[in-house]
Amino acid sequence: xxxxxxxxxxxxxxxxxxxxxxxxxxxxxxxxxxxxxxxxxxxxxxxxxxxxxxxxxxxxxxxxxxxxxxxxxxxxxxxxxxxxxxx
Amino acid sequence: xxxxxxxxxxxxxxxxxxxxxxxxxxxxxxxxxxxxxxxxxxxxxxxxxxxxxxxxxxxxxxxxxxxxxxxxxxxxxxxxxxxxxxxxxxxxxxxxxxxxxxxxxxxxxxxxxxxxxxxxxxxxxxxxxxxxxxxxxxxxxxxxxxxxxxxxxxxxxxxxxxxxxxxxxxxxxxxxxxxxxxxxxxxxxxxxx
Numbered sequence: 001x002x003x004x005x006x007x008x009x010x011x012x013x014x015x016x017x018x019x020x021x022x023x024x025x026x027x028x029x030x031x032x033x034x035x036x037x038x039x040x041x042x043x044x045x046x047x048x049x050x051x052x053x054x055x056x057x058x059x060x061x062x063x064x065x066x067x068x069x070x071x072x073x074x075x076x077x078x079x080x081x082x083x084x085x086x087x
Numbered sequence: 088x089x090x091x092x093x094x095x096x097x098x099x100x101x102x103x104x105x106x107x108x109x110x111x112x113x114x115x116x117x118x119x120x121x122x123x124x125x126x127x128x129x130x131x132x133x134x135x136x137x138x139x140x141x142x143x144x145x146x147x148x149x150x151x152x153x154x155x156x157x158x159x160x161x162x163x164x165x166x167x168x169x170x171x172x173x174x175x176x177x178x179x180x181x182x183x184x185x186x187x188x189x190x191x192x193x194x195x196x197x198x199x200x201x202x203x204x205x206x207x208x209x210x211x212x213x214x215x216x217x218x219x220x221x222x223x224x225x226x227x228x229x230x231x232x233x234x235x236x237x238x239x240x241x242x243x244x245x246x247x248x249x250x251x252x253x254x255x256x257x258x259x260x261x262x263x264x265x266x267x268x269x270x271x272x273x274x275x276x277x278x279x280x
Contacts, residue, residue: 009267011213018121024117028134
């Protein structure tokens with residue numbers, strides 16, 4: 001009665017190892033390359049975003065400073081003095 | 088070159104070291120995985136996933152366990168994740184599931200699987216065994232696959248499963264008892280022939 005079950009349980013005796021398809025290594029190497037390229041692209045996109053943001057900030061800071069200088073230079077000192085009637 | 092150095096080389100993107108590791112472990116990994124997936128296409132997909140994980144996490148290998156133990160653990164975890172996902176998808180599949188008459192549990196018809204390494208005279212029994220293995224709990228199945236299919240010693244299996252050799256022995260006994268019960272249930276008339 002038990003015999004047939006033991007036969008089934010022992011059916012894997014002398015089992016040979018299953019081997020992967022021959023092109024598996026190539027496929028894995030290709031996936032690694034794709035992954036590395038995607039990673040590089042991602043970093044380049046991040047770096048580009050940082051550079052663009054920095055440029056925008058620098059542009060606004062410079063234009064803000066130059067408008068300050070303009071304001072200062074357009075107000076004539078003599079007019080200011082006369083307005084307050086210092087003399 | 089020792090194991091830690093070998094893995095370090097892989098972490099530094101050394102293609103030769105990676106190829107050497109693949110040559111050493113690909114058939115072990117594939118043979119283990121195919122015993123879980125019971126499908127060559129899924130096994131190939133998982134094999135690629137395992138080696139990609141090895142490449143990506145090579146810098147995290149601390150050398151506390153052997154390289155072989157580490158690789159088997161990755162392969163087993165990937166295989167069990169794959170089975171869990173597959174079962175959860177099937178559980179919701181109206182057309183793929185049937186209800187067990189006696190308990191109401193959901194069961195699935197598994198496709199007959201021919202392990203490519205089984206001897207011709209054992210093909211039929213091998214199919215029955217792989218079918219019956221579906222009934223085993225994850226740890227019983229892993230202990231059975233590692234020792235009976237992959238041919239590892241109980242101590243090696245214990246290291247991989249992070250348990251004791253005694254625990255593996257007990258898991259194997261329970262696995263064999265459950266397999267016998269399941270075979271009786273599936274083929275009640277077989278012993279009478």
